[in-house]
Amino acid sequence: EPEVTQTPSHQVTQMGQEVILRCVPISNHLYFYWYRQILGQKVEFLVSFYNNEISEKSEIFDDQFSVERPDGSNFTLKIRSTKLEDSAMYFCASSDQRGPNNEQFFGPGTRLTVL
Amino acid sequence: DQQVKQNSPSLSVQEGRISILNCDYTNSMFDYFLWYKKYPAEGPTFLISISSIKDKNEDGRFTVFLNKSAKHLSLHIVPSQPGDSAVYFCAAPGSSNTGKLIFGQGTTLQVKP
Numbered sequence: 001e002p003e004v005t006q007t008p009s010h011q012v013t014q015m016g017q018e019v020i021l022r023c024v025p026i027s028n029h030l031y032f033y034w035y036r037q038i039l040g041q042k043v044e045f046l047v048s049f050y051n052n053e054i055s056e057k058s059e060i061f062d063d064q065f066s067v068e069r070p071d072g073s074n075f076t077l078k079i080r081s082t083k084l085e086d087s088a089m090y091f092c093a094s095s096d097q098r099g100p101n102n103e104q105f106f107g108p109g110t111r112l113t114v115l
Numbered sequence: 116d117q118q119v120k121q122n123s124p125s126l127s128v129q130e131g132r133i134s135i136l137n138c139d140y141t142n143s144m145f146d147y148f149l150w151y152k153k154y155p156a157e158g159p160t161f162l163i164s165i166s167s168i169k170d171k172n173e174d175g176r177f178t179v180f181l182n183k184s185a186k187h188l189s190l191h192i193v194p195s196q197p198g199d200s201a202v203y204f205c206a207a208p209g210s211s212n213t214g215k216l217i218f219g220q221g222t223t224l225q226v227k228p
Contacts, residue, residue, distance in 0.1 A: 004158070031214050043159065043204060043218040057212035091158050091187075095214060102214055106158030 002026045004107035006092050012113045013082055021110045023092030032075045033093040033104060034067065036060070043091065049075065082114045088099045118179045120208050121219035129227050136191040136206030136222045141186065145207040149216070150179060150190050153202045162191070162203070195226045 006022045012108045013019050025032050034046040048055040049067055058063075075094075079086055089111050093104040118172070120139045127135045129186035146167040165172040165179045165188065172179050180189045192199055202221045209215035 033214060042220045045209070045217065046213045048213045056209070056211050056215055073161055102208070102213070103161045104216060106160065108156065108158050
């Protein structure tokens with residue numbers, strides 16, 4: 001069964017450093033998303049991406065964040081200068097359609113720890 | 116952003132009994148709801164959904180009920196199995212139709228053998 005994969009599973013970085021979180025969505029999916037979950041809190045939407053453009057971004061997704069689909073398979077989330085409060089589980093998701101009943105398939109997540 | 120709320124952080128039930136997980140929402144424009152299940156060290160996986168034009172959707176042991184007037188939905192699992200032990204998230208699509216999902220806080224279900 002096709003699945004979304006994410007690397008690395010755990011990333012530890014120093015405050016102020018740049019990190020790139022990588023995702024390989026399901027191959028025939030066209031819509032891509034990043035969510036995050038701070039420990040003990042809800043899963044929060046960060047950004048949606050379609051046709052090489054951001055469709056929507058949340059207020060969390062400020063100028064320190066960027067997304068890219070550098071080739072036909074990868075989807076990356078970059079945090080330019082990490083802060084302590086960026087420590088969270090980051091989930092990538094993809095779907096083959098958009099709309100109210102879209103089923104999004106989530107990857108296993110990358111745990112980001114900012115020291 | 117408290118548009119989707121799950122007020123019970125945890126629930127413990129005996130194997131074979133019914134599990135009822137509750138979710139409330141505030142935005143009357145929501146017209147679709149989804150339940151996701153999450154095991155530790157894994158991402159959320161889609162479980163079941165319901166359109167606002169229905170009040171019930173059933174899939175095997177899982178049934179979701181929607182009460183639009185109360186802005187409330189619930190997920191029933193019958194019979195509950197130990198493998199159902201996980202965190203359950205209620206979610207609704209944002210109004211902008213970009214695929215954004217708004218999640219509740221989650222309820223941790225423990226099914227005891």
